[in-house]
Amino acid sequence: MDGPGPQTPTHPGLTAAEVAERVRDGRTNDLPARSGRTTGEIIRANVLTRINAILGILLAIVLTTGRLINAAFGLLIIANSAIGIIQELRAKRTLDNLAVVGEARPTVRRDGFARQMGRTEVVADDVIEIGPGDQLIVDGEILEAASLEIDESLLTGEADPVVKEPGDPVMSGSFVVAGSGAYRATKVGREAYAARLVEEAAKFTLVGSELRSGIDRILGVVSWLLVPVGLLTIWTQLFGLGQPWREGITGMVAALVPMVPEGLVLMTSIAFAVGVIRLGQRQCLVQELPAIEGLARVDVVCADKTGTLTETGMRLAEIRGFDGSGMPPEQLAPEVTEILGQLAATEPNPNASMQAILEKISAPTTRWVESHHAPFTSARKWSGSSFVSQGSWVLGAPDVLAAEGTPAREAAEQIGESGLRVLLLAEASLAVTDPAAPGTVTPAALVVLEQRVRPDARATLEYFAAQQVEVKVISGDNARSVGAVTTTLGLVRGDSPVDARSLPALRRVDSDADSDSAQSADLPAAFVDSVERHTVFGRVTPDQKRSMVLALQSRGHTVAMTGDGVNDVLALKRADIGVAMGAGAPATRAVAQIVLLDNKFATLPYVVAEGRRVIGNIERVANLFLTKTVYSVLLALLVGLWQLPFPLQPIHVTITGWFTIGVPAFLLSLAPNHERARSGFVKRVLTLALPSGVVVAACTFTTYLLCRPDSGASDQLQMQASTAALATVIIVATWVLSVVARPYEWWKIALIGVSAAAYVAIFVLPFTQELFLLDAGNAPMMRTAFTVGLIGAAAIEAIWWVQGRVRGERRRLWVAED
Numbered sequence: 001m002d003g004p005g006p007q008t009p010t011h012p013g014l015t016a017a018e019v020a021e022r023v024r025d026g027r028t029n030d031l032p033a034r035s036g037r038t039t040g041e042i043i044r045a046n047v048l049t050r051i052n053a054i055l056g057i058l059l060a061i062v063l064t065t066g067r068l069i070n071a072a073f074g075l076l077i078i079a080n081s082a083i084g085i086i087q088e089l090r091a092k093r094t095l096d097n098l099a100v101v102g103e104a105r106p107t108v109r110r111d112g113f114a115r116q117m118g119r120t121e122v123v124a125d126d127v128i129e130i131g132p133g134d135q136l137i138v139d140g141e142i143l144e145a146a147s148l149e150i151d152e153s154l155l156t157g158e159a160d161p162v163v164k165e166p167g168d169p170v171m172s173g174s175f176v177v178a179g180s181g182a183y184r185a186t187k188v189g190r191e192a193y194a195a196r197l198v199e200e201a202a203k204f205t206l207v208g209s210e211l212r213s214g215i216d217r218i219l220g221v222v223s224w225l226l227v228p229v230g231l232l233t234i235w236t237q238l239f240g241l242g243q244p245w246r247e248g249i250t251g252m253v254a255a256l257v258p259m260v261p262e263g264l265v266l267m268t269s270i271a272f273a274v275g276v277i278r279l280g281q282r283q284c285l286v287q288e289l290p291a292i293e294g295l296a297r298v299d300v301v302c303a304d305k306t307g308t309l310t311e312t313g314m315r316l317a318e319i320r321g322f323d324g325s326g327m328p329p330e331q332l333a334p335e336v337t338e339i340l341g342q343l344a345a346t347e348p349n350p351n352a353s354m355q356a357i358l359e360k361i362s363a364p365t366t367r368w369v370e371s372h373h374a375p376f377t378s379a380r381k382w383s384g385s386s387f388v389s390q391g392s393w394v395l396g397a398p399d400v401l402a403a404e405g406t407p408a409r410e411a412a413e414q415i416g417e418s419g420l421r422v423l424l425l426a427e428a429s430l431a432v433t434d435p436a437a438p439g440t441v442t443p444a445a446l447v448v449l450e451q452r453v454r455p456d457a458r459a460t461l462e463y464f465a466a467q468q469v470e471v472k473v474i475s476g477d478n479a480r481s482v483g484a485v486t487t488t489l490g491l492v493r494g495d496s497p498v499d500a501r502s503l504p505a506l507r508r509v510d511s512d513a514d515s516d517s518a519q520s521a522d523l524p525a526a527f528v529d530s531v532e533r534h535t536v537f538g539r540v541t542p543d544q545k546r547s548m549v550l551a552l553q554s555r556g557h558t559v560a561m562t563g564d565g566v567n568d569v570l571a572l573k574r575a576d577i578g579v580a581m582g583a584g585a586p587a588t589r590a591v592a593q594i595v596l597l598d599n600k601f602a603t604l605p606y607v608v609a610e611g612r613r614v615i616g617n618i619e620r621v622a623n624l625f626l627t628k629t630v631y632s633v634l635l636a637l638l639v640g641l642w643q644l645p646f647p648l649q650p651i652h653v654t655i656t657g658w659f660t661i662g663v664p665a666f667l668l669s670l671a672p673n674h675e676r677a678r679s680g681f682v683k684r685v686l687t688l689a690l691p692s693g694v695v696v697a698a699c700t701f702t703t704y705l706l707c708r709p710d711s712g713a714s715d716q717l718q719m720q721a722s723t724a725a726l727a728t729v730i731i732v733a734t735w736v737l738s739v740v741a742r743p744y745e746w747w748k749i750a751l752i753g754v755s756a757a758a759y760v761a762i763f764v765l766p767f768t769q770e771l772f773l774l775d776a777g778n779a780p781m782m783r784t785a786f787t788v789g790l791i792g793a794a795a796i797e798a799i800w801w802v803q804g805r806v807r808g809e810r811r812r813l814w815v816a817e818d
Contacts, residue, residue: 630693
């Protein structure tokens, strides 16, 4: 929203003509794309894949036989590419649209006026105004500074905020923690210091994902297995058996096609893309795709009180004396009104507390002459001004400004126990910028602010408790006040708040982004134990918030951190998953992986549930695809070692995948799944896929051996034996589907029933028998196929039962650990 700046600013900024000149010269803030790949790159990445190349070559080979029905698997190339492209483009569009909504809009001076504009509209030499919570979007040089303190820890590792004066350089990616000022843009676009970080951090990618790396490892092993088995199959089917070349080619292609887990990567991409779209519909911006996987593993959520459990805004309720008496703001003593008004007038960027005061107290008609100013910081927990003739006045936390046992301190704590926020107005003996400030304070009044608890906060906390996700409230407010709020919300151990100032002192360590393990190791054991044991913390400094996240991570927890203020930035950056509020400070949105644009803590359960759905269902469908790969490799190996023609036609392989893998996998990948993800994805998948694949291959090969006619038998007998082998594959593979789909719901039962009915129709209807090269007319062969298939189904059930006992024991241990 546009708004006029000062009429005669010291640095009026560029003129329209100067801006146009810089645009012509290309000196604009051209930023990397927030959602990574372009449309063309998405299309190429989904079409030009290794799997599509393998299937394409096999398609070209089988087309030379003239049997077009056996080339039906070629439709997989089109389907895989089309579905992948459509879903990723939808996800890209969702990300792009939400990124525009959640993007910070810097305030830029031009022609003497200040207005907000998009980041990409900034040009070189623009004058940009900054205040608390603002992130610097380009490199520059400070022109104006009013008690300006900038945190550069995300870039340099320097833990303390740096005081900036006119002429000092500043880097993009740093953020303002206190004060205000303006700077001139010297490096814009890709020349800026943090541009590379933005480009890498915002890509639509699966990099850094345990799930993705696990799938890559599986595909790597499969690729190595394909080489010897594929060579054996090619030799056996084309040269070793002396059969006609058409039969040899169809047998070779039928053996090789199902070895390729063509749908595994596709379903993974679809599941993540659909997750992005679903979260986008709830106004949740996923800035880094691996965050969806991280959400599924979260077992601790660290949340601030203000803006998370309570509404962001505040209301000035009353001013109280130390005898317990109180009065509404409109009945205040004139001198208290005057002091509060003068303090509020000195703040160029008032925080929420000061804004609440400004709403009730009119601005002074005559401004006092200010000699020194100290803006509010989360570390200091007070702000104040020194005036030439009226002394020094401070406004801040009573338990920081007032000594223990004083009437002001005791009165403030009594009020705070009801959940209200209390500030102490006091006269200071030292100038507010003195290193020892504020010195001795003389209390004048207690300012009582009211915050409304979010109506959905209790339900949100109850959801996390039911899902075995622990919530820890980490706030900069008074511990008793925070504890009063969490007690009313029924938070476990919420009635035992801890004042963070009583925690063991932290040793000073380098805060470099790559030194997490070093920092965790340097945390005092008593500090880590206290963070693990307690739930509610008050008077927490920004550095302590970050250390608390590290402490929880050192105990094996996966931590999500929510926040909206500049004091949350360091903790958000260190957490496994950083979740920022859309209305929060621009710096918090910049470092978070997920931004809740609706500013509702109640959205977080949906975010966590979506992460669990994505990861749990990918693991579920991976069992189907890898079972197919295992039994295909083993069946080809057995056929090659026995020097037999491959029992199935390529079209048989295709229809096997339709209703035992393809359609069911797609539907299962979209189903709800509430179980928290655990590490060990590859081991769990192979534990079921390997024995299941062995059973399917053994049963199919057994049926083929029992039904295979002698060499020189009629084509009809050969087709009947092939049909019997296919029936066995379908029976056992369908039972694998029924196992993977558990626990059952009505739609899953319907899915399995429809799949079975579809196969019955394919085997019974004359039209489909002719189309798919089937002949189920040999009753003895079909009885053999059904008998062996049922034995295989029983074996699959036994494997599932044994593994269920093991999983139950592991789950019991997990719950005990939690």
